[in-house]
Amino acid sequence: MAGGPRDxxxxxxxxxxxxxxxxxxxxxxxxxxxxxxxxxxxxEVEIAHIRGANKNSARFDPSMDDAERSAFANLILLCTVxxxxxxxxxxxxxxxxxxxxxxxxNEATEGIEALRQDVTxxxxxxxxxxxxxxxxxxxxxxxDLLAGFVVSSTDxxxxxxxxxxxxxxxxxxxxxxxxxxxxxxxxxxxxPVGIEAVDLYFGLQANDGSESEASFTLxxxxxxxxxxxxxxxxxxxxxxxxxxxxxxxxRYVVETATENGSKVLNLRSRVRLSxxxxxxxxxxxxxxxxxWD
Numbered sequence: 496m497a498g499g500p501r502d503x504x505x506x507x508x509x510x511x512x513x514x515x516x517x518x519x520x521x522x523x524x525x526x527x528x529x530x531x532x533x534x535x536x537x538x539e540v541e542i543a544h545i546r547g548a549n550k551n552s553a554r555f556d557p558s559m560d561d562a563e564r565s566a567f568a569n570l571i572l573l574c575t576v577x578x579x580x581x582x583x584x585x586x587x588x589x590x591x592x593x594x595x596x597x598x599x600x601n602e603a604t605e606g607i608e609a610l611r612q613d614v615t616x617x618x619x620x621x622x623x624x625x626x627x628x629x630x631x632x633x634x635x636x637x638x639d640l641l642a643g644f645v646v647s648s649t650d651x652x653x654x655x656x657x658x659x660x661x662x663x664x665x666x667x668x669x670x671x672x673x674x675x676x677x678x679x680x681x682x683x684x685x686x687p688v689g690i691e692a693v694d695l696y697f698g699l700q701a702n703d704g705s706e707s708e709a710s711f712t713l714x715x716x717x718x719x720x721x722x723x724x725x726x727x728x729x730x731x732x733x734x735x736x737x738x739x740x741x742x743x744x745x746r747y748v749v750e751t752a753t754e755n756g757s758k759v760l761n762l763r764s765r766v767r768l769s770x771x772x773x774x775x776x777x778x779x780x781x782x783x784x785x786x787w788d
Contacts, residue, residue, distance in 0.1 A: 500548035500564035501628040507567045511542065517769035518689040518729055519574040520597040521581075525727040526574035527689050527704050528771030536771070540572040543581065545594040547610050553586030553765040554594075558691070563610040601686075635684040636730075640764040643739070645673040651737065654784045674742035675718075677775070678764040681735040686722070689769030690728045698778065699752055706760070709752070718744055726773070727769060738764075749781065 512528060519526040519540055529536050546569055547555035563569060571594060573581060581589045642659040643654045654662050663670055678693050700706050717723055718741045730736055749759045764776040 498561060498565065500544070500561045502561075503542065503544075503565050503570070505566070507540070507570065510567050511572055513568060514571055514602045515770075516601045518601075518687070518727070520571045520594075520601045521577035521578055522597070522600075523729060524574060524606065525689055525769075527691050527727050528575075529769070529771055530691065530727075531767075531771075541575050541578045543571050543578050543589055543594075543596065545569050545571060547582075553582045553589075554591050556564045556755060582617065590672050594786060597711055606687045635682070636688055636766065636768065637683055637775045638679045638764055638766050638774045638776045639679040640741070640762070640779050641673045641677040641679055643677045644669050645675060645739075651675065651677065651739065653679070656779045659783050676745055676762075676764075677736065677740045678738040678740075678766070680738065680766055680774075682730045682732050684733050687729055688725070688729050690726060690730055690736070690766055691769050692726065692767040693713045694765045694767070695748075695776075696738065696746060696763050696765055697752065697781075698763075699757040700760050702756050703756075712788055716740075716744065728740070 503578050503609050528540050547553050549744050641653040642656045697709050714734040719739045723738050724736050759781045763778045766774045
């Protein structure tokens with residue numbers, strides 16, 4: 496018996512999740528496709544039809560059969576709120592052409608073209624891996640961990656960590672400024688990315704000489720709520736954003752580690768994208784070691 500308009504093949508579902516930009520397709524929506532809650536991945540979007548699934552659905556096309564309605568080309572991913580908006584609340588504002596444009600913006604063209612080929616159960620996984628591999632450069636995010644000085648509410652002077660002490664010695668007036676660690680996040684790819692979390696990781700050495708790594712989650716403590724981006728955050732291609740945390744907070748973590756018998760050797764920044772991908776900065780020695788001395 497033929498499947499219905501919502502009987503998606505496992506291949507179709509995999510393609511939607513693998514080839515998307517990582518967030519709800521509605522413009523500027525930051526809802527991630529998958530969010531990690533208490534260590535478990537939770538899907539936060541729904542599969543929506545460009546042309547309606549049933550005759551009473553928005554944008555229904557009677558000329559299509561159910562196989563076409565449940566095919567990859569007719570499907571997008573929307574969060575619950577925007578799915579209701581598009582299909583039930585204001586469907587007249589969202590015709591087929593609009594939803595198709597969202598699909599184009601949120602999925603790589605070469606991925607869609609490849610899936611128009613003759614795909615079989617035998618070759619699908621290999622094809623999907625090839626497509627996903629070709630998209631790697633399109634979601635390129637670079638992350639640097641810098642030291643900085645808050646000059647004003649809109650002006651942050653950043654320096655490499657190994658220059659921090661030198662700058663202070665030559666500019667004594669900067670000692671009275673708020674000192675910060677800056678996670679500088681740049682999207683140099685050609686697709687928007689969703690930023691779900693920004694963390695600092697501390698490399699620790701215990702008294703017995705063993706080394707480990709502990710995380711300090713900035714989502715739980717936001718030192719600059721008025722200037723740090725609201726997470727999850729959609730970072731457009733070609734754009735950059737900074738996440739600040741006070742140096743005072745970092746020193747507090749270092750002191751706490753020391754009181755518990757550990758020594759902080761280094762720290763680095765980590766960004767988790769809505770796709771589940773993780774981006775790390777290079778490790779910065781602690782305390783900062785100046786290359787100028």
